[in-house]
Amino acid sequence: MSSSSKPNLPVTNAVNGPPNADLVRERGAASFPVRDLTYLVYGGQERTEHLERIANMVASDPVFRKTDRFFLSRTEQYRRSLEKVRHYKELIAKHNLHSELDQQDLRQAIDEDLPIGLHVGMFIPTIVGQGTDEQQKKWLPLARAYKIIGTYAQTELGHGSFIRGLETVATYDKSTQEFVLNSPTLTATKWWPGALGKTSTHCVVFARLVISDRECGVHPFMVQLRSLENHEPLKGITVGDIGPKFAYETMDNGFLRFDHVRIPRDHMLMRFAQVAADGTYSTPPHSKVSYATMVFMRAYIIGTASSTLAKAVTIAVRYSCVRKQFPLRSGEPEQQILNYQNQQAALFPLLATAYAFHFTGNYIRQMYSDFVRGMRAQDFSVLPEMHATSAGLKSLTTWIASAGIETCRASCGGHGYSKLSGLPSLYANYIPACTYEGDNTVMCFQLARYLLKLYGKAQAKPGLRLPGNVSYLEKSTLLDERCDASTEELWLDPARQLHAYRNRALRLVANCANRLVAEMQKGKDEVLAVEAIKSDMVKVAKAHSYYVVLNNFVNAIEQLRASGTSTPILRVLKTLCDLFALHFIQADLGDFLEYGYLSSLHTEPLHAQIRRLLEAIRPDAVALVDAFNFTDHALGSALGVHNGRVYETLFEWAQQEPLNKTQVAPGYHEYIKPFLLAKM
Numbered sequence: 001m002s003s004s005s006k007p008n009l010p011v012t013n014a015v016n017g018p019p020n021a022d023l024v025r026e027r028g029a030a031s032f033p034v035r036d037l038t039y040l041v042y043g044g045q046e047r048t049e050h051l052e053r054i055a056n057m058v059a060s061d062p063v064f065r066k067t068d069r070f071f072l073s074r075t076e077q078y079r080r081s082l083e084k085v086r087h088y089k090e091l092i093a094k095h096n097l098h099s100e101l102d103q104q105d106l107r108q109a110i111d112e113d114l115p116i117g118l119h120v121g122m123f124i125p126t127i128v129g130q131g132t133d134e135q136q137k138k139w140l141p142l143a144r145a146y147k148i149i150g151t152y153a154q155t156e157l158g159h160g161s162f163i164r165g166l167e168t169v170a171t172y173d174k175s176t177q178e179f180v181l182n183s184p185t186l187t188a189t190k191w192w193p194g195a196l197g198k199t200s201t202h203c204v205v206f207a208r209l210v211i212s213d214r215e216c217g218v219h220p221f222m223v224q225l226r227s228l229e230n231h232e233p234l235k236g237i238t239v240g241d242i243g244p245k246f247a248y249e250t251m252d253n254g255f256l257r258f259d260h261v262r263i264p265r266d267h268m269l270m271r272f273a274q275v276a277a278d279g280t281y282s283t284p285p286h287s288k289v290s291y292a293t294m295v296f297m298r299a300y301i302i303g304t305a306s307s308t309l310a311k312a313v314t315i316a317v318r319y320s321c322v323r324k325q326f327p328l329r330s331g332e333p334e335q336q337i338l339n340y341q342n343q344q345a346a347l348f349p350l351l352a353t354a355y356a357f358h359f360t361g362n363y364i365r366q367m368y369s370d371f372v373r374g375m376r377a378q379d380f381s382v383l384p385e386m387h388a389t390s391a392g393l394k395s396l397t398t399w400i401a402s403a404g405i406e407t408c409r410a411s412c413g414g415h416g417y418s419k420l421s422g423l424p425s426l427y428a429n430y431i432p433a434c435t436y437e438g439d440n441t442v443m444c445f446q447l448a449r450y451l452l453k454l455y456g457k458a459q460a461k462p463g464l465r466l467p468g469n470v471s472y473l474e475k476s477t478l479l480d481e482r483c484d485a486s487t488e489e490l491w492l493d494p495a496r497q498l499h500a501y502r503n504r505a506l507r508l509v510a511n512c513a514n515r516l517v518a519e520m521q522k523g524k525d526e527v528l529a530v531e532a533i534k535s536d537m538v539k540v541a542k543a544h545s546y547y548v549v550l551n552n553f554v555n556a557i558e559q560l561r562a563s564g565t566s567t568p569i570l571r572v573l574k575t576l577c578d579l580f581a582l583h584f585i586q587a588d589l590g591d592f593l594e595y596g597y598l599s600s601l602h603t604e605p606l607h608a609q610i611r612r613l614l615e616a617i618r619p620d621a622v623a624l625v626d627a628f629n630f631t632d633h634a635l636g637s638a639l640g641v642h643n644g645r646v647y648e649t650l651f652e653w654a655q656q657e658p659l660n661k662t663q664v665a666p667g668y669h670e671y672i673k674p675f676l677l678a679k680m
C-alpha cells in the first residue's frame, strides 16, 4: 500500500549507496500507510513536518555529530556537550525557537544528556511550581535566558529515597532575616544532582528548615553556588564532580557542601509554605506539595520510555531484516534472522510495548495537566492519585524499557555488543531512569500503599465510588470470575484481556490486604506487617500498572476508531495491542494460573494466538519501526541505518577507532617486539 504522503527522508550518517534490497522490499509491502501512522504518533502532519525540520537541521549540523562520542575521554565528552549547549542557544536565536515546545523539540533532536537538562527539567519547573509570583518574576527571566544555570539538589550521600532523612539544614536567623545553610555531617553532602559539579551557577537546595530550634520539615531554597564573573565557587561552598559512573559521561553529576552559607529570607521558595520576617512559619496546604517537581519529572520519564524503547526496537528490527544466517535447507538462500520465530518473539512484544507506552505517555500528560490546573486553583485532591499512578507507571515503563533495550542488543548477536550498534550506550544511559526520580521499588510501594488503602475503604464501605482506573477495587465479586477465553479468537477480545489484567491486579491487592491483616493478627503492628509483605507490594504495583497501560491502549484504539482513523491503521494497532496484552499474560503466567483464573484450557489457545500475532506482524515489522521516523542521527547506530547498509557503515565507522591511526600497535616496541621472532 502506498503512503498518503511522501516522508522527508531522514538525513543519514550511513554510507551512501543503493539501499538494502530486503528493506526496500519490506517497505514496499507494508499493509498500512506508514506516513499516516507517523502522523498519528506525533500529533498530525503539521507537527510531524515541524519535528522533521528540526531533526534534519540537527542531524546535518556537524556540532551535533555523535559518531566521535566513543573515542572521547570523559572530560572531552563533557566539553563537547557544552559545545552543543552553546550551539543549541545559537540555534534558538537564529531560528526564532523561543517557545518551550520548540526548545523541547530541539533538545530531543540533539538527543544527548546535556548539562542543561536539569536546568530545564527541574530547576525552572521548581521555580514555577514552588516560587511566589515575585520569586518567579525575579528568577524565571534569568533562568529562561540562561543568564544563570541551575539544578535540583536534593539527594545526599546518606539519603536519597528517604527525603525526610535529609541532613542539610537551613536555620532561620531572625536578626538578619537570613537562612544559614549548613552540611553538618559527611552524609549531608549533596551527591548526584546533574550539572551540579561543574556547570551550574545556582541550584534549588532541599534542606530541613529550623526556626528557633523547631524542625519544620524539608523545604526548597534558591542558592547561588558560583560567581557569575569567573565561575569560582562562592565562599562557604565546596562543589565538584562525583567521578566516573556506569555511563552518562556528558553529565557532571556533582557533590556540594555548605559551611554556614547565608542566603536572604526571600530565597526560600514560598509559594506554599512561608517564613515571615519574625520567623512565623505557615505550613503548606498539602504536606507533600514541595515534592511536585518529582511528580512532574516522573510523568516526563514515562513519556520517554516509549521513544527510548522504540529506538532500540528500530535498530534491532532493521538489522534483523538485513542480517542473514543459515538456509532452511541446503541450496536455498539464507534466511533473514527476522524470519525466525524466536527473533520475532523477542522483538515484536517490545515493538508492541513501544506503541503501548506511547499511549500511556499521552494519558499521563493529560492527567498531569488536569492536576496542575487543579493545583493552581488550590485543589490538591488529585495529588494522591497522580503521585501513586505516576510512581507505578514510572517504575513499570522504565523497567520494561531497560530490559527491552538489552533484549534488543542481545538479539543483534555479536554486532549488538559493538558500541557502534548504539545499543550499549542507549542501555547504559537509560538504566538510571530505574533509580533516579525515585528508586523503582520504592516507587512501587507508594502505588501499592495507595491501592491497599482504597481497597480497604471499598471493603469497609460497599457502594463507594472509586476513580476510573481503580474502580475495579470496588468489585470483589470479580475474584470469583474466571477466564472464559477458551479459543484463540476469544483471546482477541479486549474486554476479556482487560478482565484478566483487572482480575490479577485485584487478586494481588486482596492477597496483600489479607496478608497484612494476618501479620497483624500474629501480633505485628502495622509498620512491621507492611515490612512482611513488601515484595508482594511490588507485584501489586506492577500488576495495576500493566492494567493501566493496557486500558489506555484499548481506549486509544476505540477513540481512533470513533474519530475515523483508517482501517489498515486500526488493524495494525489492534494487532499490536493484542500482542502486548497476551505477551505479558504469557510472561507472568504463574500469576494467572496460581489462583485458577486460567487453566491449560486457556493457555494453549493463548500460546497459539501469540504465535499467530507474531506472524501477522512480521510483514509490517519494518514499516512499524519506520513509522517512529527516527533519523540516523537519533539512532546513532550502524546496525539501524535507514538505508540498511549495515556492513558498509560498521566498517567505515570502525576506521575512526584511534588504534587504527597507526599500522603498528602502540606499545609494540616495548611489549610485543621483545618476545617475537626477529625474522621468518
Ligand SMILES: CCCCCCCC/C=C\CCCCCCCCC/C=C/C(=O)SCCNC(=O)CCNC(=O)[C@H](O)C(C)(C)COP(=O)(O)OP(=O)(O)OC[C@H]1O[C@@H](n2cnc3c(N)ncnc32)[C@H](O)[C@@H]1OP(=O)(O)O
Residues within 6 Å of the ligand: 104, 117, 118, 120, 121, 152, 154, 155, 160, 161, 162, 163, 164, 194, 288, 291, 292, 294, 295, 296, 299, 300, 303, 364, 365, 368, 383, 384, 387, 435, 436, 437, 438, 439, 442, 446, 449
Ligand atoms: C508531563 C510531561 C511534561 C513534558 C515536559 C518535559 C520538560 C522536561 C525537560 C527537560 C528534560 C530534561 C531531562 C532530564 C533527564 C532526567 C534527569 C534525571 C534527574 C534526576 C533527578 C532526581 O533524581 S531528583 C531526586 C529524586 N528523588 C526521589 O525521587 C526521592 C524518592 N522519595 C520520595 O519521593 C519520598 O520520600 C517517598 C515517596 C519515598 C516517601 O516519602 P515520605 O516523606 O517518607 O513520605 P511517607 O511517610 O512515606 O508518605 C506520607 C504520605 O505522603 C504521600 N506522598 C509521598 N510522596 C508524595 C508525592 N510526591 N506527592 C503526593 N503524595 C506523596 C505518601 O503516599 C503518603 O501518603 P499516605 O499513605 O499517608 O496517604
Ligand SMILES: Cc1cc2nc3c(=O)[nH]c(=O)nc-3n(C[C@H](O)[C@H](O)[C@H](O)COP(=O)(O)OP(=O)(O)OC[C@H]3O[C@@H](n4cnc5c(N)ncnc54)[C@H](O)[C@@H]3O)c2cc1C
Residues within 6 Å of the ligand: 118, 152, 153, 154, 155, 158, 159, 160, 161, 162, 191, 192, 193, 194, 248, 253, 432, 435, 436, 437, 438, 439, 441, 442, 534
Ligand atoms: C544518574 C543519576 C542522576 C541523578 N540525578 C539527581 C539529581 O539531579 N538530583 C537529585 O537530587 N538526585 C539525583 N539522583 C539521585 C537519585 O534520585 C537517587 O539515587 C534515587 O532517588 C534513589 O535513592 P537512593 O540512592 O537513596 O537509593 P536507596 O534508597 O539507598 O536504595 C538502595 C536500595 O534500597 C532499597 N530500599 C530503599 N528504601 C527502602 C525501603 N523503605 N524498603 C525497602 N527497600 C528499600 C531500594 O529499593 C534499593 O534497592 C540521581 C541519581 C542518578 C543515578
